[in-house]
Amino acid sequence: MTSPSPMRASACSAAPSAEAQKRQAALWFRELRDTICAAFEQIEDELLGTEHAAMPAGRFERKVWRRADKQNANDQIPDTDVFAAGRGGEMSVMRGRVFEKVGVNISTVQGVFSPEFRQQIRGAESDGRFWASGISLVAHMRSPLVPAVHMNTRHIVTSTGWFGGGADLTPMDFTSAATAADKAHFHAAFKTVCDRHNPDYYPRFSAWCDEYFFLKHRNEPRGVGGIFYDWLDSGYWEKDFAFTQDVGRAFLDAYLPIVRRRMNESWTAAQREHQCLRRGRYAEFNLLYDRGTAFGLKTGGNPDAVLMSLPPEVKWG
Secondary structure, eight states: OOOOOOOOOOOSOOOOOOOOOOOOOHEEEEEEEHHHHHHHHHHHHHHOOSSSGGGGGOOEEEEEEEOOOOGGGOOOGGGGGGTTTTEEEEOOOOOOSSSEEEEEEEEEEEOOOTTGGGSSSSSSSSSEEEEEEEEEEEEEESSTTSSSEEEEEEEEESSSSEEEEEEEEEEOOOOSSSHHHHHHHHHHHHHHHHHHOOTTHHHHHHHHHHSEEEEETEEEESSOEEEHHHEESSSSSHHHHHHHHHHHHHHHHHHHHHHHHHHOOOOHHHHHHHHHHHHHHHHHHHHTHHHHHHHHHTTTTTHHHHGGGSSSOOOOO
């Protein structure tokens, strides 16, 4: 497959080639996956309180998947090379005593958008070829006192190229003092990153997050926000990539202190029931509105990996 047009070079130094850019981004997403999985397993080892402390500490299980399409049907690529070759991805899922279900997935895929779908993707209207790589994380916690969380970053190349991603926090109780403290900490971590790169980023990306993660049919937010950005193409690839890397690095600083503060507190059956109902809202958003879900399913992604974001137990009133 001929690569789409390379992105613009920096005025002060030559940017990496289009293929080198892709490789750098894909390798970074895999490195970030490994760092996050190790940190989450450490959290599993640290649990002291609650009745679930007697359970074995969770560990991630990994599964390689291949993109199924006619173009790549005869590929004889080893599983270890599927991600690097742009032919699929790797699911990492843990079901533990702190993380009831958490997935940290990476993928790299390339191909041609369908004629109807290419009209929805920037730079693909007249040329449907694409390349996309990214990391996607969703954690549903066993304790209703610990917020659920989502984070993803991605790099997409069509006839142009851009970065996107962000992170948002979903507590079960929006009104408690604990939630207010958690929200403040989470937002502060990402504001610090944004301000380091561009003082306009945080107000713009925070507002975009609130607008995006909103259940229109219920007229309510999914959570308490964070940041969300897409189509980030300043003209300087290395700067946009550096920002996307810093968003990934900031995630653990934003989220792990919240988990550690809340995970050893006991909870009631009523709080667990409320958690299952709130998870219903999460499922509704991801199935009705989430662009990443639609992108994954319409580009030959593995359905189990794409739908990893759905909660392990959920109820509707």
